Amino acid sequence: MNRLQHLWSCKPLLQWWVLAVCVSVPTHSWAVPSFARQTGMACAACHTVFPELTPFGREFKLNGYVLDNIKQVTGIDTSARQTLAINSLPPISLMAQISYTHTSTALPDSAITGALAKDGDLAFPQQVSLFYAGKIADGLGAFIQLTYDGIEDHFGFDNTDIRYAHHWSFGGTNDNGHDMIVGITLNNNPTVQDVWNTTPAWGFPYSNSSSAPSASTSAKVDSGAGGFGQSVGGLGVYVWLDDHFYFEISDYTSAIPGGAHPLDSTQANVVQGSAPYWRLAYEQRWDRNSLSVGAFGLDANVHPGNGTALAGVVDKFRDTAADVQYQFIGEDHLVTLLGTYISEHQTLNASVLDGFAANTRNNLKTLKLTGEYYYQRRIGGTLGYFSTTGGSDSLLYAPAPVTGSATNSPDTTGYILEVNYLPWLNTKLQAQYTGYQKFNGLGTNYDGSGRNASNNNTMYLLVWLNF
Amino acid sequence: MMKPLQRVALAMSLVVYGGYASGAEAAPDNMTDAQKSALRKTVETCGTCHGANGHSVSPTFPNLAAQQAAYVELQLKAFKDQSRADPDAQAYMWGMASQLSDATISALAGYFAAQPAVSGRGGSSPLIAQGKHLFEEGVPARGIPPCASCHGAHAEGMAAFPRLAGQHAPYLFKQLLVIQSVLRTAPVMHGVIKDLTKDQMQAVVAYLESI
Numbered sequence: 156m157n158r159l160q161h162l163w164s165c166k167p168l169l170q171w172w173v174l175a176v177c178v179s180v181p182t183h184s185w186a187v188p189s190f191a192r193q194t195g196m197a198c199a200a201c202h203t204v205f206p207e208l209t210p211f212g213r214e215f216k217l218n219g220y221v222l223d224n225i226k227q228v229t230g231i232d233t234s235a236r237q238t239l240a241i242n243s244l245p246p247i248s249l250m251a252q253i254s255y256t257h258t259s260t261a262l263p264d265s266a267i268t269g270a271l272a273k274d275g276d277l278a279f280p281q282q283v284s285l286f287y288a289g290k291i292a293d294g295l296g297a298f299i300q301l302t303y304d305g306i307e308d309h310f311g312f313d314n315t316d317i318r319y320a321h322h323w324s325f326g327g328t329n330d331n332g333h334d335m336i337v338g339i340t341l342n343n344n345p346t347v348q349d350v351w352n353t354t355p356a357w358g359f360p361y362s363n364s365s366s367a368p369s370a371s372t373s374a375k376v377d378s379g380a381g382g383f384g385q386s387v388g389g390l391g392v393y394v395w396l397d398d399h400f401y402f403e404i405s406d407y408t409s410a411i412p413g414g415a416h417p418l419d420s421t422q423a424n425v426v427q428g429s430a431p432y433w434r435l436a437y438e439q440r441w442d443r444n445s446l447s448v449g450a451f452g453l454d455a456n457v458h459p460g461n462g463t464a465l466a467g468v469v470d471k472f473r474d475t476a477a478d479v480q481y482q483f484i485g486e487d488h489l490v491t492l493l494g495t496y497i498s499e500h501q502t503l504n505a506s507v508l509d510g511f512a513a514n515t516r517n518n519l520k521t522l523k524l525t526g527e528y529y530y531q532r533r534i535g536g537t538l539g540y541f542s543t544t545g546g547s548d549s550l551l552y553a554p555a556p557v558t559g560s561a562t563n564s565p566d567t568t569g570y571i572l573e574v575n576y577l578p579w580l581n582t583k584l585q586a587q588y589t590g591y592q593k594f595n596g597l598g599t600n601y602d603g604s605g606r607n608a609s610n611n612n613t614m615y616l617l618v619w620l621n622f
Numbered sequence: 623m624m625k626p627l628q629r630v631a632l633a634m635s636l637v638v639y640g641g642y643a644s645g646a647e648a649a650p651d652n653m654t655d656a657q658k659s660a661l662r663k664t665v666e667t668c669g670t671c672h673g674a675n676g677h678s679v680s681p682t683f684p685n686l687a688a689q690q691a692a693y694v695e696l697q698l699k700a701f702k703d704q705s706r707a708d709p710d711a712q713a714y715m716w717g718m719a720s721q722l723s724d725a726t727i728s729a730l731a732g733y734f735a736a737q738p739a740v741s742g743r744g745g746s747s748p749l750i751a752q753g754k755h756l757f758e759e760g761v762p763a764r765g766i767p768p769c770a771s772c773h774g775a776h777a778e779g780m781a782a783f784p785r786l787a788g789q790h791a792p793y794l795f796k797q798l799l800v801i802q803s804v805l806r807t808a809p810v811m812h813g814v815i816k817d818l819t820k821d822q823m824q825a826v827v828a829y830l831e832s833i
Contacts, residue, residue, distance in 0.1 A: 195717015210680070214670045222667060224717040322666055324674075334666075334674060440679045443792075484682070486796065 187288040187298070188581055188621050189246035190215070195224040198580040203482065203489050204529050205583070205621065206352075206361055210438075210445050210482075213350035217336050217395045219320035220289055220296030237293060246289025252281040254617045256364040260610035263556055276366045280305040281617070284313060295319045306365040312412055313385060314356065316342040336395040343385045345376050345407060345432050348393075351447055353478035353495045354434075355382065359525040359539050360571055363587065367613040370543050370567040371558050371595055372551070374499035374519050376432070376453040376474040379543075381519075383455075386411045387426060393434075401449070403434040423461040427469045430455035436478075447480045463509045471502040489532065493525040512551045519545040519565065532577060539571040552595060554603035557611075561603035564596025569608075585617040653729070661729050664722075668730065671714065675737045681790035682710070688739035690779040694731035698722060700807075708806035710796075740788040742833040753829025756822055764817045769826065772810070777830055791824075791831035798823045 191198055194215070198205060201212030208216070215222055223242060230239035256276045264270035280303070287299040300313035320338035346354035355378035363369070373379025391405025409418055409426040418425050436449030456469040476497040483490040499519040506512035522542045529535030547563040554561050569591040576584045594608035595601045601608055653661065668686070672678045676686035686694065700706035701719035722730070757777065760768040772783045779785035786794065800806040802815055815823075 195720050197713035199713050211671055218670075222670075224720045226721070322663075324662070324666065332674065334669075443680055443682070484680075486682075486792070 187246075187248040187250070187286045189248040189286060189288045190220065191581075192244065193223050193225060193242055193246050193289040199532060202580075203484060203491060204532055204535065204575065204577060205581070206357060207491060207527075208350060208352065208357075209484060210440055213438075214398075216350050217320060217338065217393075218322065219294055219318050219338060220298060221294060221320070223290050240290075240293050242290055246287060248286040248288060249622055250282070250284040250286065251620045252278075252283070252362065252617060254278045254281040254362075254364065254615060256366050256616075257614045258367050258610070259612040260606070262368070276364075278305050278365060281365055291317075294321055304365070311385075312343070314342075314344055314347045315385075316340055316348050318342075318348065334397055336393075338393050338395075340391045340393065340403075340405065341388070342391070342405075343388050343410065345383060345387065345389065345405070345430075345453055346378075346451070348391060348403070348405070349434065349451075350401075351436065351449065351478065351480050352491070353447075353449070353480045353493050354451060354476075355495075355497075358495060358523065359493060359527075359537065360573065360587065362585065362617055362619060363571075363589070364613055364615045367589070367615065368557055368594070368611040370541075370565070371560070372519065372545070372565045373543065374474045374476075374497045374521055375430075375455050375457075375472045376451070376476065376499075377497055377521060383407065383424070383426075383430075386424065387430070389430075389432065391432065398440065399438055401434065401436040401438070403432075405432040405434075406430070407432060407453075407455075418460075418465065420460055420462055420464050422465075423459065425458040425460045425465050427456040427458055427465075443484050445480075445482045445484075447478075449478050451476050451478070457505075459506050459509055459511050461509075461511070463505075468504040468508060470505045473500045474498070487531050489527075489529040489535070491525075491527040493523070493527075495521075495523045497521040506551075510550065513549045514546065517546040517548055517551070519543060529575075532580065534574075534576050536575070537571070537573040539573070540569075541571070542568040544568075547596070556602055556604040557606060558595075559602045559604075560595035560597075561601060562596035566593055566596045567591065568593045581621045583617070583619040585615075585619060587613075587615040587617070589613045589615070657729075661726070661733065664726060664730060665733055667718075668734075676734045677737075677740050678790070681792035683714075684793045685740045685789055686734040687737035688778075689734050689785050690781055690783065691728075691731040691735035692781040693779060693784040694734055695727055696782055698727045698730065699724075702727075706806060708797075708800040711806070739785070742788045743831050745832050747828070749825050749828045750832050751829075752822075753825035753827070756826045757829055761818075761822065766818055767814060777833060786830045787833045789827075789830055791827040794827040794830055795823055798827070 190201065201209055201215055203209055226243040228239065228241050228243050229237065232238050257274065261271040261274035264272050282302050282304055284300050284302045287297060290296045297317040299315045301310065302313040303310045318338050318340040320336050323335045324332055326332040340348040342348045344356050347356040349357065352358055355376060358378065370379055373381040375381060375383055386409060387407040388410035389405045389407035391403055393401065393403035395401050407426065407430045411418060411422050415421045430453055432453045434449065434451040436447055438445060438447040452475040455472045457472060458465040458469055474497060476495060478495045481492040501517040503512040503515055503517060507515050523539065525537060525539040527535065527537040543565060545565045549563045552560040552563045552565050569589060571587060571589050573585060573587040590612045591608040592598060594611055598608045600606065671683040672686045678685050697706060698719050701711055701715040702722060704716055757769045760766045772780065773786050774780050777785065777787035797806065798815060798818065801808045801811045802818065804812060
């Protein structure tokens with residue numbers, strides 16, 4: 156029996172901890188009224204429906220969140236250099252999410268073998284967030300989110316993107332001239348700095364259940380259970396040229412909140428050195444349409460940690476992704492199509508050595524397709540398809556109730572149906588149904604404990620308020 | 623020959639807008655380098671929606687290139703004091719115009735007036751032909767004067783009367799709707815287009831976009 160199997164068999168509580176982690180990977184994707192207060196513009200200027208960005212919303216973010224139309228508190232020095240330019244009112248916002256989750260078949264009780272947990276879970280709140288979102292100085296702005304997680308019952312640092320941007324025009328003032336924004340971003344989640352909704356941090360679903368089962372793994376650059384999420388920090392440089400071309404290079408390293416610092420063997424998933432991230436995209440706008448195609452990727456050398464020293468050989472992850480986004484923003488009708496494909500190559504030397512994985516080489520392939528329609532930004536529906544497939548591994552994907560795989564497989568496919576009603580632009584009432592065709596490798600008895608993929612089908616009702 | 627109603631409309635217009643008909647075109651030549659820099663920055667901000675040099679891509683946002691300076695100045699002031707209150711004005715322009723000084727407004731108006739006009743889409747169709755007829759002749763039977771009597775024979779505009787040539791058809795159509803429903807205040811236009819049908823609106827805006 157290897158080390159992980161031993162750990163697993165001896166510590167039932169660990170199994171429940173893993174279950175809790177696997178079902179508690181919320182998507183963090185918000186829009187913030189403080190931007191509206193700062194710019195004096197309605198939500199509809201930057202969002203089709205929050206948090207999805209319009210072309211203007213993308214420009215606002217690329218320009219550093221600094222466009223302001225309210226009175227400024229300013230200061231200059233004796234050489235007339237501006238030393239201060241901040242909003243006269245702080246760009247503070249609140250967000251509250253209250254949700255109800257119902258899975259097709261209740262989850263096992265966490266303490267009594269054979270018993271089931273209560274079927275139907277009210278999260279009040281699922282999350283409450285406090286934002287500073289707006290200008291700090293000329294060219295410098297921030298999106299900073301502090302979140303109380305009602306499921307985890309803790310308050311923590313959430314998505315954050317602090318950026319400086321400078322705008323240049325060159326080559327003349329006629330149509331042959333060029334327009335360029337160069338920016339620096341300091342952020343804590345790969346792709347949180349991105350401006351298209353095909354990248355994971357701001358991708359669909361924009362909100363989902365924190366208590367229902369979800370795919371047990373994901374690529375490092377993705378937003379699921381295997382992703383880095385807010386456990387890294389990175390610095391990047393980007394260029395936005397002629398409203399068409401986007402280039403970015405960033406570099407991330409681990410910045411895991413909580414636990415031991417400096418990071419040591421008690422932490423997990425610790426980046427060795429730094430992990431470079433890259434992004435290319437091209438956008439074409441015509442009439443009321445916009446189409447973007449792009450690619451992005453992340454290379455990371457990772458210490459598994461989790462009781463093993465942060466030294467020696469590492470696991471290597473190479474993520475490469477392609478994405479495409481189409482938007483039509485009419486007076487009454489709004490259509491968005493999103494497509495994302497992520498391929499991850501894994502070389503798991505450290506995990507094999509430490510007994511966390513059986514195979515040195517593995518892979519994950521993720522496909523997400525989403526179609527969305529809104530009428531007058533008030534009522535709309537979304538249909539999404541998702542698929543994660545990968546090589547089997549008897550340790551990475553061992554059998555276990557709910558979260559495990561009888562076939563040692565991560566393969567999970569399904570669909571999401573969503574209906575949204577927005578009585579006001581900053582409030583969303585959402586009904587979302589997630590159906591699984593396959594969960595961790597199989598449709599029937601996928602976990603080896605008698606649970607079927609469809610038992611994890613989830614109805615999720617959400618009240619989402621931003622103010 | 624101008625019909626009586628046309629003459630009344632034009633006379634009213636000149637009374638209402640006469641104060642804006644002159645002196646609005648700012649003279650950037652007189653600006654300091656700092657003022658020019660500030661203007662350039664403001665123009666870049668405008669360009670986020672209205673396009674580089676006032677050539678916009680999305681029909682949600684009007685082309686501003688070669689727009690009449692007096693008209694731009696009038697509208698920016700109406701956004702700033704919130705007397706223009708149609709949905710897009712509230713959603714976009716109330717905020718954008720709220721901190722503009724009168725001097726900046728004049729400079730912006732002058733800047734956009736000096737930009738080369740957007741070329742029309744061209745084309746010919748029965749709808750465009752109908753629109754041309756409407757623009758040039760009006761609908762005498764319903765008391766609708768020719769648009770050209772105020773907006774110019776080539777829809778180039780005149781002082782406070784906006785340039786319409788080459789403008790996005792969906793934008794113009796929406797303006798006609800919000801003016802007709804009085805969501806956007808435009809005293810002269812309220813009377814002129816009160817009996818204009820949606821089909822006639824579609825025709826005239828198709829023509830204007832084409833030229």
